[in-house]
Amino acid sequence: MSADNCYHQSVVSRWHKGQTLDALDSIAEEIPVAMVYNGISHAVMMASPCDLEDFALGFSLSEGIIQKPQEIYGIDLMMADTESLAAGIEIQISITTQRSMQLKQRRRNLTGRTGCGLCGAESLQQAIRPVRAVAPRPSAPPEAIENAIRQLTENQPLQSITGACHGAAWCDRSGNILLLKEDVGRHNALDKLLGALQRLQINLAGGFVLVSSRASYEMVHKAASSGISTLVAVSAPTHLALNLAKQAGLNLIGFARPGRHVIYNQSGLSPTKDNED
Known part of the structure; x- marks a missing residue:
């Protein structure tokens, strides 16, 4: 989806120095986005509905669900069938069988990640995960x-x-x-x-x-x-x-x-x- 899908125009009342005037305002879109791996829903985030293919790839890598992009076979976006206030999007992600089995073993429910980043972790060990060491390089000048x-x-x-x-x-x-x-x-x-x-x-x-x-x-x-x-x-x-x-x-x-x-x-x-x- 393009950036145009990430905001809506809405009529608002602006108060400024004692005067109230009607005006159009641009309001950021925020919808539920579900990461679904091999048919199993793994995480739901509130997100902007643009660049979702990049979101799926980056989330999958940074969360350790996959180790390299080649372990994703395909990414498909589907509008969720819902009558709620904000219709959501399911990102259907096809990954290798090995990664799918490892994901099932994690048994994590990560709903609400944008709030605290750790909601749904089942133990302290899951909350504070080991970090990868990075190659020593100069800092930005x-x-x-x-x-x-x-x-x-x-x-x-x-x-x-x-x-x-x-x-x-x-x-x-x-x-x-x-x-x-x-x-x-x-x-x-x-x-x-x-x-x-x-x-x-x-x-x-x-x-x-x-x-x-x-x-x-x-x-x-x-x-x-x-x-x-x-x-x-x-x-x-x-x-x-x-x-x-x-x-x-x-x-x-x-x-x-x-x-x-x-x-x-x-x-x-x-x-x-x-x-x-």
Whole structure:
């Protein structure tokens, strides 16, 4: 689905300096999206109904349901047969028999992932999963972070229109935004980006991810699961996210704003633009 399907026009009343006027406003779309693997529903998220094929691929990889894109045989989108307030979409994902059997053994119900990221986990062991170590690479240099921050707003059309969407961007070593995905959920936006990076076979060695949100435990986990070495967030990380970044060897930068940012973890390599990986 295109970005046009991710918002609606609605009549609103705007109050400004003592006057109330009727106007049209763009409202972000948010619908239930079910991930269905080999006919079995595994997770339901509230999400923006665009870039759903990338969402399915990125979610499947970052959640460890598959280990490589070739383990997905096909992705089909189906409107759910429902009379509820918001008609949902089922993403029918065909995966290998081996991965399907492993998924059944997990016995997890992940409904509501955009809220806390851990809803439905059956034990503490399931909630805090082992993290993949990433290859040590230089962090993003300050001038690259500054460049990416300057470009963020102009590369978020849904956020500009609705004011209700997060963005996750892939930036090259100079901070140029090469790819950006949006969603009402920050985790979903990152999954869409990770799926698109895999689909387009983009080399992840030299760039970094910029997210328009805080750096939660799950954002760090998803980035590390894809082999991304640097995560930059416009807001703060949590302590759990910082500990996870240290375990993974992931460069973690927060409060990335014009003229300032905070380095929370660095792999030890010098963050210069001329480093070769």
